Amino acid sequence: MLPRPLRRAVMALVLLTPLLLVAPAAPAAPAQASEPAPRPQIAEGRVLDDLGRVLVLHGVNMVAKLDPYAPDELGFGRDDARFLARQGFTTVRLGLIWKAVEPQPGQYDDAYLARIRRTTRVLADHGIRTLLDFHQDLYHERFQGEGAPDWAVLDDGLPSQPQLGFPNNYFVNLGLNRAFDNFWANAAGPGGVGLQDRYAAAWAHVATFFRGTPGVLGIDVFNEPWPGTGWQLCINPLGCPTFDGRLEAFTQRVVDAVRAVDPATPVFYEPNVLFNNGVATLVTPTGTDLGFSFHDYCLTADLGLDAVGLPTGEDDPLCGTFDDLVWRNAASHIAGTGHAGLLTEFGATSDTAVLRDMVARAQAADVGWQYWAYCGCDDPTTTGPGAEQALVTDPAAPLRGDNIDRAKLRALVIPYAQAVAGTPSGSTYDRGTRTFTTGWDVARIGGGTFDAGARSRIVVPRPVYRDGYRVEATGARVVSRPGARVLVVAQRPGAREVRVTVTPR
Known part of the structure; x- marks a missing residue:
């Protein structure tokens, strides 16, 4: 694997260049649904609670990316919920992994979902709303990532090479890109059923399972969609019409599947992953209570440029240029669609200047946020070592002393109008x-x-x-x-x- 500074430098160079040049299968029988729990609503680009008050939520990401893919396995529980509430955090983006949800085609692991639901209830007990996130990075373990079940990896026999880790495999790994191509094409998998059809049915099952669970903010359809083999065509500040058309159709498929079983829970969708770095989005699904989940990462944070006298973080004009593009594109998209914006990832850095800047941008836009990430937890797909991204080093250990990154807390914890x-x-x-x-x-x-x-x-x-x-x-x-x-x-x-x-x- 390339050293971390070099990995980020490669991505920065790749993404900066163009800016300078300026019939679905029926799902398996779902779990018995209980009465729907009250859900927020979305109107005029805002998230509203059941009293019609405007919600702005601050929180963190908690995603367990290794088998058994459950945050409680890492020690995340009631003491963590209490700690988050004491800091003024009011939301968690909680990861589910498709591979754990649907280990075999059409067969859902409700025991796994029950573990996730227990965590959601613990958070709700402390006033924390949960965004359920089908999380993936690099699609599957075969490509040094996580996300899809083994049976959903259709790479047409191409080698999973070269192996350069996250995020570099996106740009160079042949099997990875072919697997994404087949997913976006809704290629037939086991039983002749399209991969997207299986995915949408899995979300419908999850939505049904969680209908009676309190404290659910919404669902996040697909983390950081990668365009696949034609990714080079998407490094365009104006957007990526061909791929975004496929992504919109996929998103609509999931929205419709969820709405068929759950008319109330907000559905948050994401643009293609290059939006994170200044590329506009053309993805505009239709329906009720839709939210826009976007990310913003400063590509030049933690490159070690300060060691050679170059500006970094908040003082780096390149970082600011990317951030300006992301926020301008997000504001335009929110205004044009009426979908509520939520910054569901930023951070993964110990550069507190970057964190303070991002918190200030979100506050100026009245947009809620979820910091990446609560813990390192042996994360296989992040741009820095676990301790670098972590707010808490080990959720299983007592939440005191060196187990808490106080500098990050000081950067993130601010007063805000929450409802x-x-x-x-x-x-x-x-x-x-x-x-x-x-x-x-x-x-x-x-x-x-x-x-x-x-x-x-x-x-x-x-x-x-x-x-x-x-x-x-x-x-x-x-x-x-x-x-x-x-x-x-x-x-x-x-x-x-x-x-x-x-x-x-």
């Missing part, structure tokens, strides 16, 4: 003075207004305000107890706008 009874008008946070200001008008997304007494929730994490905080509010009054981790304000009679400022005591 707003109105239409947000923007938030700012000054890290130097620890002053947080947020505001909204009382108009409901979708029409009407909130009544007097409507409550909004603002996360004021103790790591930021260890000695307490002061609140100044206009148009609302504080109804939470002094020093509460979640500040609750109630709308005053006659108010048209609300403004809240939090400062250290």
Whole structure:
């Protein structure tokens, strides 16, 4: 495997060049569904809770990429949920692996799903919403990755060579790219059933299984779709029409399969993976309660350029250029579709300047986020060693001392308006003075207004305000107890706008 700095440099060079040049099979019988649990709704580019309040969620990714592909196997449990809640985190993107869900064609492992559901319930007990994520990287273990079942690897006998690890195999591994080609073509697998048909049926089974599970934010259809053999045509800032057409058809297939069994749970879809680095997306599925799951990674973070006197991270203009493109494309896509944006991956770095910058970008856009990743956990497909990406080194160990990366926590943990009874008008946070200001008008997304007494929730994490905080509010009054981790304000009679400022005591 190439050294990590060289791997990232290769990807940066590949992606920078064009910028400079400027009938489905019936699914197996699903598990017996319980009554649907309340789900968020999506309207006008926003995620809304069951009271119609605008949700902005901060959280982490937790994905177990090695057999048995279950986070609880790694020690992730109630103490981790409690730790996350204490930091002010309110969401987790929780990985499921297709290989574990459907080990044999049309046969689903409900014992595995029950393990995932137990973790979801533990998180819900601590006020944390879960995004269920069918996660993959490099498609399958044969290609030094994870994701697809063995029976879904159709590589037409091409060699799984060369083996250069993540992410380099995407660019050079013949068998990997042919396997993706066959997946996007919905090639017939076992029993003559198309691979995408199997995949959509698996999601329908999972959606049915989780209908009665509280705290589910939504589902994430497919992590970081890779275009396959023709990937070179997609390194285009304006987008990749041919592949994005295939990706949209696939996404619609999954959306329709899920909606056939679950009309309420939000479905988040992803653009092709090169969106992460500034390529526009043309993927626009249709349906209700759709969300746009996107990623942003600074390709020049942690390349060691500071050792030779070159700027890195937040101060690197190349990093900023890619980030600007990602956020501009995301804003355009959200505005054009009305689908809610969620930054489901960023980070995988110990460069806290990069983390602070990304958190600030998301806050300015009123977009929620999920940091990559909660733990290293022997991750086989990441751009840095586990300790580099990890917020917690070992979930099975006590959550104290060197097991926690305090520098990352300081970069990620900020106050934010988490549930707003109105239409947000923007938030700012000054890290130097620890002053947080947020505001909204009382108009409901979708029409009407909130009544007097409507409550909004603002996360004021103790790591930021260890000695307490002061609140100044206009148009609302504080109804939470002094020093509460979640500040609750109630709308005053006659108010048209609300403004809240939090400062250290």
